[in-house]
Amino acid sequence: MREVININTLYDRLSSIRLTIFLCIILAVVSVLGTLIPQNLAVAQYQALYGSRVAGIVTALGLSDLYHSVGFVILLCLLAANLVACTAKRLPGTWRSLRREPSPPSDAAFHNGKCRETFVCSGAAGEVESQLGRVVAKALGRRPREVAVDSIHRFLVVEKNRYSRLGPYLAHASILLILLGTLWGALQGFKGALQLTEGETSSEVWLQTGARKVPLGFEIRCDRFVIDEYPDGTPREYRSEVTLFEGSGARIMNGAIRVNHPLTYRGITFYQSTYGSIPELTLQIRDQESSEESLVKTELNAPFLLPGSQGDRAMIVAFQPDLQIPEEMARVTSFPRRNLGPAARVVIFNEKGFEEPFWVFKDLPDMGQKEERPHQIVLKDFRQISYTGLQVAKDPGTPLVWIGCTLLVIGFVMALLMDHEIVWVKGEAVGENEYVVHMAGRAVRHPGVYATRFERQKLRLERGLSQWLNT
């Protein structure tokens, strides 16, 4: 017995509007927290901001990724449950009352109600009675329905926007649809980034969250990257001209990606996000033994074989277009000046291990060289290569979200801007030469606003009956 009562109370609480208000306010307050505490920072950054104790609390409570935390998701689930329960509780009753044809109001409505009028028509009662339907249709803009009650009176009713009362239910259902769409996208979609220099091809994307790569299923190559500027230097447009290829090498299509004009293929969309440049360095390698020289073009953190060696490799781990050294260091060491020009930091390694990294300078080719090294490495030149930064996203839930948004707006229009309006007209013959027409109207949601509309309806009916009315 106790179980049943508990479930009923739970259902009552879950379907209460006060719970809705409570949840809306709680969600709002919790969301404020996420705007005051920076989201998705590294632990070290939180420690720098708040000290290690508070940073520990922040990460433990999930405040660093608040909107995906368990607590927030639970609140959203509660809101969804509240929506479903409220609808389940109220929709059947509303539907039944909407399916029922309205019955004529009592005499009180015609005599004492707020929006009512009585017209006394003199003339052939039969004539007025037979014309009544046409007159009412003209005055109220819609053909009336006739309801038979007794043989003395005629009851006509004109109804508007009956089903607009389903508006709130549509709005709530569409919110559920939107939540479902976001859930689907979160589970089955991904967000990532891709950097391509001109001419570079890639078939994988770095995920935004964490260091994982996701395969595209096809290849994308950046053919050209163009930046257009306004006269004052601010960017007017940047676009990437790309070609898509199958894994086999077959060309699929060309395309251009601009800000606000993304490219979509096979459910994956590429967005123009950012751009930048990275250095490409030209190194001259001299084999000390054979005196052979060779030129190598490389980028940062890209190992290359040293020619003529037994598996020795080198890598540039840092580059500065103009390396500067602090004042004190310039005095103490043998550097000729503080601005040393373009400088690259080289590290040589093989399977036995890494050697000590050293700097080489374009303008000071002799600095940093050591006689005993088997290879002499000189920085000959460098240039900046631009790359395009693309956001790559897949979100299968998006269409569902847009459908939900459209239905939400329709639901609003029905719920807040339309009103269910019912106007009754009762006609009765009083003797042979008099016919009395009563009129009573009401609107379900906004009776106050309807009062103004009723005045206009009253005037139009008066005009329609004017030929039988004494002024």
Added chain:
Amino acid sequence: MTESHLIGLCIWIYMASWLLYLLHVAFRKKALGLAGDMVALTGAVLQALSIGVRWMESYRMGIGHAPLSNLYESMVFFAWTIAVIYLVFVRKFKDRLLGALVMPLVFLALASTSLMNPEIRPLVPALQSNWLTAHVITCFLGYAAFAVAFSLSVLYLLKSRGRGGSEGFLQMHLPPADLLDDFSYRIIAVGFPMMTLGIITGAAWANSAWGTYWSWDPKETWSLIVWLIYAAYLHARIARGWQGRRAAWLSILGFAATMFCYLGVNLLLSGLHSYATG
């Protein structure tokens, strides 16, 4: 006349309208209220002209765009939409006492633009989108409706508080409390769908520019916070114990959140929307 001349003139006109409404409240002369209406209408028309002038000027400079792209332009538009919504309200419901509380908002909003940079600047790529116009207009119509509802709720709280004594002046001169409550509901019933359209158009724009329709950016999150508060308000009307004063406080809280969403986020927090300032 240049745009800045027109704006300067409008600031004085709105202030004059405010003074007329205050006098209307003090002396209860209908003529003063009507004068306030006329002056406010003049201001709104002149402001519409100034917005048009700025729009045309941007095309003349070769960087044509609707004047809705930064803090200065949005604040000018905000002042104008509050004035327009208020004037529509006055025409329908004839309650001019509200003017004494709404005109200062219009005046302050427009006056604050004299502290901002009025330069017409070209649009960066992310702002070059048709969604910009739809998003800004719907958001600000929503904000303006919430501003008028805020004034109505303040009047409601004043009216429903005292029952005579030192509050006698207010009791005599304000419309009935339930009428004020009904007005604020009707205005929010217009503002809330507008705000919802604003969020939706913003999400559609974000989807085409940044690859995702929602990224919990502070600006997006605060617009959701505002949405939730007004959703709570609309439900408070049919919840036991939440009608009347509690609902009015929700409306006031909602407007405070609206102002933080519009200004606080840009000026105090950082995020994707920060380029909208200046």
